[in-house]
Amino acid sequence: xxxxxxxxxxxxAEVDFTKLPRxxxxxxxxxxxxxxxxxxxxxxxxxxxxxxxxxxxxxxKEIGLDYLTVYAFSTENWKxxxxxxxxxxxxxxxxxLEAIGQMERDKxxxxxxxxxxxxxxxxxxxxxxxxxxxxxxxxxxxxxxxNYGGRDELLRGAMAYAKDCMEGKADPNxxxxxxxxxxxxxxxxxxxxxxxxPSGELRLSNFLLWQSAYAEFYFTxxxxxxxxxxxxxxxxxxxxxxxxxxxxx
Ligand code: IPE
Ligand code: IPE
Ligand code: MG
Numbered sequence: 001x002x003x004x005x006x007x008x009x010x011x012x013a014e015v016d017f018t019k020l021p022r023x024x025x026x027x028x029x030x031x032x033x034x035x036x037x038x039x040x041x042x043x044x045x046x047x048x049x050x051x052x053x054x055x056x057x058x059x060x061k062e063i064g065l066d067y068l069t070v071y072a073f074s075t076e077n078w079k080x081x082x083x084x085x086x087x088x089x090x091x092x093x094x095x096x097l098e099a100i101g102q103m104e105r106d107k108x109x110x111x112x113x114x115x116x117x118x119x120x121x122x123x124x125x126x127x128x129x130x131x132x133x134x135x136x137x138x139x140x141x142x143x144x145x146x147n148y149g150g151r152d153e154l155l156r157g158a159m160a161y162a163k164d165c166m167e168g169k170a171d172p173n174x175x176x177x178x179x180x181x182x183x184x185x186x187x188x189x190x191x192x193x194x195x196x197x198p199s200g201e202l203r204l205s206n207f208l209l210w211q212s213a214y215a216e217f218y219f220t221x222x223x224x225x226x227x228x229x230x231x232x233x234x235x236x237x238x239x240x241x242x243x244x245x246x247x248x249x
Pocket of ligand 3: 029030031
């Protein structure tokens with residue numbers, strides 16, 4: 001046993017693939033800055049970010065991860081200029097059409113967290129179709145958070161629970177955490193073990209507020225379009241060096 005343990009020792013990027021976290025969540029941030037650095041419009045950054053997402057999602061399935069949840073568009077992102085919002089929605093449509101075309105090959109199960117009703121009927125239908133076609137696939141489940149906000153999710157959960165109470169379907173004097181979890185978009189999905197935020201920002205920005213109560217966090221300055229399998233390895237390796245106590249000793 002060494003006498004002194006180096007406190008800030010950099011964890012090696014060696015991943016133990018037999019001990020992967022069960023659920024990784026990623027805030028896909030930094031597309032705009034990536035584009036700006038190259039003198040490109042922000043939209044080009046979103047297009048590059050969509051490619052990174054495709055690579056990482058396929059890789060997560062390959063290594064046997066059970067769940068991947070990505071933050072694609074927040075309830076706050078509607079504040080952006082109309083052209084940028086439209087461009088993001090256009091990319092989403094392109095991505096979903098391509099994903100549907102390749103589903104038989106990739107076999108990635110896809111779900112959506114968030115209120116999809118403000119999306120165009122065409123986009124809503126594409127999300128629905130993606131979900132339907134892939135619902136029987138085994139292996140990695142990818143959850144795309146669209147028009148998602150943690151607070152919005154909690155309010156919707158509270159309202160749905162109140163409605164069930166009024167209709168006699170739930171007991172207003174008794175509610176467990178597991179029961180309340182059934183009212184959230186993430187129902188049936190275990191909490192994330194690891195939340196990754198690229199782009200250097202050190203905040204949650206309204207992502208998985210309930211679910212990440214005991215998640216491990218990994219922040220990196222790398223911008224999302226530059227995020228790679230190697231970056232994912234670094235995040236998982238760092239996670240594997242953490243000691244999770246969940247309030248115990
Ligand atoms: C994340 O990248 C994508 C969305 C929020 C839709 P940003 O567009 O936030 O990129 P930065 O943070 O401005 O660099
Ligand atoms: C969070 O990124 C939302 C997504 C990545 C979809 P933002 O860029 O919107 O977050 P802030 O504004 O930096 O907090
Ligand atoms: Mg951002």
